[in-house]
Amino acid sequence: MTTVKAIGEQGLLQKLQRFCPCDIVGDDAAILNIDPDRALVVTTDMLVDGVHFSDRTTSPEDVGWRAAAANLSDLAAMGAYPVGITVALGLPGEVAVSWVEALYQGLSECLQCYGTPLVGGDICRSSVITVSITAFGQVISDRAIRRFNAQPGDAIAITGFHGSSRAGLELLLHPECGQHLDEVSKKALIQKHQRPKPRLDVLKHIEDASRAIAGMDSSDGLADAILQICRSSGVGAQVDRQKIPLSPALLGFVSPEQALEYALYGGEDFELVLCLPPQQAKMLVKRLGDGAAIVGTITAEPTIELIDSCGIHPMQTLTLSQGFQHF
């Protein structure tokens, strides 16, 4: 008997692919054309106690906020504005009512920031706390951001700093590591982990793009996002390590090498990684300000190189090997 563990998440997804129409999956969210010119965008996420969150690092309010933020980020990654979310909740009978209310409080706080109603859900008994969220949004069909749209010559733009969420998690797990760090920086990094912000604000800046933009969010890390976009688009990329912005708080906490590692592989920063013509990318980065940057270029050759424009580090090839693997 082959188990799920034996073939892993990717192996299982491949086996299940045949049950899904291939033209509507393979992005952060599914796209369904419900109108001649408008599409419904749908994304779903399941979070399990002890796997995706734990009382050690995350209050119920933060579990709620992060769950809502992750799903809204998937909509932003498709260029879609949110319409609503549903929440299905599995709960052991022993869970405190106050815990559940705090979860919903956090969810609501995040949703209110983005004008998104919680439109319903389901509650059931389970042996483990399970939160399953489905978010849906709308996008003008030809404005949808898709992973497969990247073209050689495109600039790779990121909408903000990376690595902070991973640093914040480290500070929560090992507070002693942060003794040398000032309180403001410490709080800032922890906040990035506990209360990430989906970048729905970016969408208004790319509405006048000359063509459909390629992109996704960086929930599984910046390296993963670049790799996924390149794989879907059949292209490669050259990324300059010197161009990846690292926040002062992050650099105050860990070495530059570690900071870059966090930025590339840490995940959960929920920024957008967008591929678009260089001139438009420059405009976008300028409008977004601090932390936004052009970090590289899409190439025809399908390898993803991490170069050093200062010539200090040798060229490396980016791989998914450090990415997060479920099961």
Add this chain to the structure above:
Amino acid sequence: MTTVKAIGEQGLLQKLQRFCPCDIVGDDAAILNIDPDRALVVTTDMLVDGVHFSDRTTSPEDVGWRAAAANLSDLAAMGAYPVGITVALGLPGEVAVSWVEALYQGLSECLQCYGTPLVGGDICRSSVITVSITAFGQVISDRAIRRFNAQPGDAIAITGFHGSSRAGLELLLHPECGQHLDEVSKKALIQKHQRPKPRLDVLKHIEDASRAIAGMDSSDGLADAILQICRSSGVGAQVDRQKIPLSPALLGFVSPEQALEYALYGGEDFELVLCLPPQQAKMLVKRLGDGAAIVGTITAEPTIELIDSCGIHPMQTLTLSQGFQHF
């Protein structure tokens, strides 16, 4: 500390109500107006191994079919045609890949019958098998079936036989009880439990209704559906036990008293319970044929009476007390 178990599902739902806009919840699914004349209908369900299904009575194919059917039934209950569904799956690593494929096979078989695409999902690790489904549909706004639309004088129409699913479950749990029953009837009852059919086919027959119809599905039992509709609409009902159709297979399996009990409280028949003007109800029941019937009338007085037009049984008041209570 007050636990979830202490206040129960209804108590918890009441506490969480304040986080949801009240105008879009309180039905089988949420309704969101995305157009001047069209609404998006969304419903979500979480199923947990050992709570909602077990290997003893349900193959993975049937778990998949039933999960899809229950969600499509919620759409039918709102008068909405399906657009797509998403599936989030929590799995222990030890689960066989073949089990997961069989689950998706059953899901797909049901979805294909109703032309509904599986548009995406999420897979994650969990200590217990958890299936969370969200279904989307569309309805012309003023054609939506809502629980609160019932009016005194309306006929209460049901779209098919009730009690068969509960009888099928009994046969699966205690095969020895069915020794006196012929194989065809046995199979038919078990089929009703394992492969319920969402009544999307009913919608085309009520498109020409003179006003918005009240109704819901009978997933939690016929009694529950009538009670919920009456509570939402601020009305009562008189239901005639002699008018509730009981299938020959069901009557071949259990006593008439037990059959009525199954029909009223068994649940999971996934028929529709609709309240509409008597003349239209008659037309509908005639079109639907076998098992469809007018079982009672909506009254201004807010009590729900189970009468016996043959005068054998005394009048009873219907309550939720025998309904299914989670936690």
